[in-house]
Amino acid sequence: MNIQQLLVERFTSALNILGFTDAPVPVAKNTKKGFGEYQFNGAMGLAKKLKQNPRDIAQQIIDAVDISDMASTLEIAGPGFINIHINNMWLSAQLSAVLSDKRLGIDIVPAKNVVVDYSAPNLAKEMHVGHLRSTIIGDAVVRCLAFLGHNVIRQNHMGDWGTQFGMLLAHLQDKLAQDQVAETALSDLEDFYREAKVRFDNEEGFADTARQYVVRLQGGDKECLALWKNFIDVSISHSEDIYKTLGVSLSRQDVMGESAYNDDLATVVSILKEKGIAQEDAGAQVVFLQELADKNGKPAVYIVQKSGGGYLYATTDLAAIRHRSSVLQADRTLIFTDARQALHFKQTEMVARKANFMQPDEAYQHCPFGMMLGKDNKPFKTRTGGTVKLIDLLDEAVERAEKLVLGRKPDIDPQQLAQMKSTLGIGAVKYADLSKNRTTDYVFDWNAMLSFEGNTAPYLQYAYTRIQSIFEKAKFDPAAHAQSTIEMSIEQDAEKALCLHLLQCQNALELVAIEATPHILCTYLYELASLYMRFYEACPILKDDVSRQSKHTRLSLCVLTASTLKLGLDLLGIGTMQKM
Structure with a gap:
């Protein structure tokens, strides 16, 4: 149920009756206590247009709107605001209806095919903290879209191609020749990559061998492709372990690596040339975007093929657009990457639309996010200044949560501790990120995210278990x-x-779902938990002097609060517990 939308529909009908068919219908929640729960703010705009008194217009709207079932009072305030006081009897009826609804009164919306591109690790290396935001923000949005009824197609655009794979495959071949199995050789991707890079830079003949592997791989050599597939398989397994630990819904079936578009890259460039969109410049194929020209009138340069014939990320992203539009039939595409890539995706969309690679009404939405910072307000690093592996960060979260739990309940059952430390630790890391507006940077702070006070996962998880204790x-x-x-x-x-x-x-x-901003759901849940705590203090539930009807109503509010907290945290990919 969307009360705001119901009110918009009622006021729209009233405005149509009055002949104001094109007038906006601004209905918003009222933030001032005692002035009603909602407010209609359209009378002033109409009055200005019609050159009439806004309070007179407001009164005409009140006389025309059919809202007596929902509102106990409509009153004009100030220059023409209409304050709406929601009827308690109507609210009671809605509460009763929602209580018996498995979806908690949340309606299915008209379904669209929504392609969501998120996580996107490079399979040549292990996932690090730089992949955290894309992975968990994208997954929370995906879950919300699916719950609302959209057909969501996950696309994990993994980096599984490029010249670095020649170096890696040559090194892997030598490992296998020494009777090592791929899983063992690649148990630590960072070490493996570092070893290969040292050999490439220093070992005589190795760089030439690596380049030969690139040629063989790009030429479709069967032996080389088999070696590459072995590398990719083990690398994806590393990512799958991270996703399982994080509680992320991505699977192997969602992987759509860069290599998947190889066969279409030449076609992409050919179409751009045929349509006169791309032209040769210094041997490369380039699109000049006059729309993004600098202050001197020099157009932005978007290269789709290098002078040596090689392709770039731009070419692959254009091929991805073609695939998502023609094969996946996307109505909307969301791409989650850090804000530094904003210009690239803006240019990519412009070129794709010029080439008709997507439908005119197809939405293409780059969803940038800010950086994770340390307490020094610099990019989050290890104490020695290195990149933090994501698995190490998650392991530390669980360890810190274990110490926190043992400090509060030293005699806790080991099995309960195992579940609690994981649910608390992982949930804390995810919520600390998701609760921030994705477009801003945020400071990573262990103490703040594991606190049982404030807008944190432990606070919400505790609110849920507190209700369970009432039921028990x-x-x-x-x-x-x-x-x-x-x-x-x-x-x-x-x-x-x-x-x-x-x-x-x-x-x-x-x-x-519209803005791709999970912090809105986090804020809603935090406000819900806070309102519940106030309700709990003000309205006794189990005392003997509470009437049967009041007890029933208050327990109903407890049931719906617990169910909504659980649903909201589930949609964020965060677990709950019956006891804490």
Whole structure:
């Protein structure tokens, strides 16, 4: 349910009755206590256009709008704001309906084919902290899109091609010749890459051998391709281990490496040349983008083929657009990479649209994100200044969570500890990232992210377990409760505030889906947990003097709060626990 959308529909109908068919319908949540829960702000704009008194226009709208079932009062404030006080009886009815709905009142939206390109590690190296944001932000958006009913096609655009593979394959061949198996040789990709690079730079003849492997690989040599596939298979397994630890929904079937587009690269360049979009310049094939010219009028340069005949990321990304549009039938494509690539994707979209590689109404959305910083406000590094392996970061998160749990419950059952430390540690790392606007940089802080206070995963996980403890104390079955015939009765301010927020979940999810910004869902969940804590303090649930109807209503609010917290955290890829 989207209360805001319901109100927009009612006010739209009223404006049509009054003949204001093209007027905007600005309905927003009211942030001022005592002035209603929502506000319509369109009267002033209409009044200016019609040269009439805005309060008179507001009164005409109030007289025309059919909203008596939803609102107890409509009042004009200030120069023409219409404050909307939601009816408690209507809220009680909605609460009852949502309680028996497995989707918590969240409607399926009109489905689109949405291609989401995220994570995208380079298979020549292990995943590091630089891959964290793309992986978890993309996965949270994917989960929200799918839950709302979209057909989501995950595309993990892995770097599995290029000249560096000649060096790696030559080194791997020597390892296998020494009777090592690929899994053992590649157990540490960073070490393997470093060894190969040292040989390439220093060992006589090795660089020539590596270049020969590149030629053989690009020429389709069977033996070389088999070696390459072996390398790729083991490398993907490394990524799969990370995804499993992170609780990310990507699988091997979602991998669409750069190599998948090789056969289309020559066609891409040929089409661009035939259409006069690309032209030769110093032996290379170049697109000059006058739309992005500098202050001196010099156009931006977008190279699609090097002078030696080689292709670039630009060529591969154009081929990916062709594949996603024609084969995957994408209505919308989302690509999650760091902000430094924003210009590249802007140029890529411009060239693709000039070449008609995508449909005119097809959306192409680069979703840039900021950097993860250390406490020194510099890119997050190891103490020695090196790149932090992602697996090392996650292992440390689990270790820190274990110490935290043991500090609070030293006699905890080992099996419960094993689950709790992983759920807490991994959840804390993910939520600390997801709760920040993806377009900004953020400072990585262990103490802040593992805190049980503030906008953190442990705070939300604790709020969930606190509700479970109420159910346990009351010997209460939430599933059976949903079948109860007792009427709801929202009466207290804290009950109303919590109920209203519960009914606004759809709005938060739709914003995440539209803007590709999971922090909106994080903010919603944090506000939900905070409202629940206020409700819990203000509205007794299990005391003897609480009426049967009030107890039923308050337990219903507990059920829906717990279910919504769990759903929201699930959509963020974060686990919950029954006890903490």
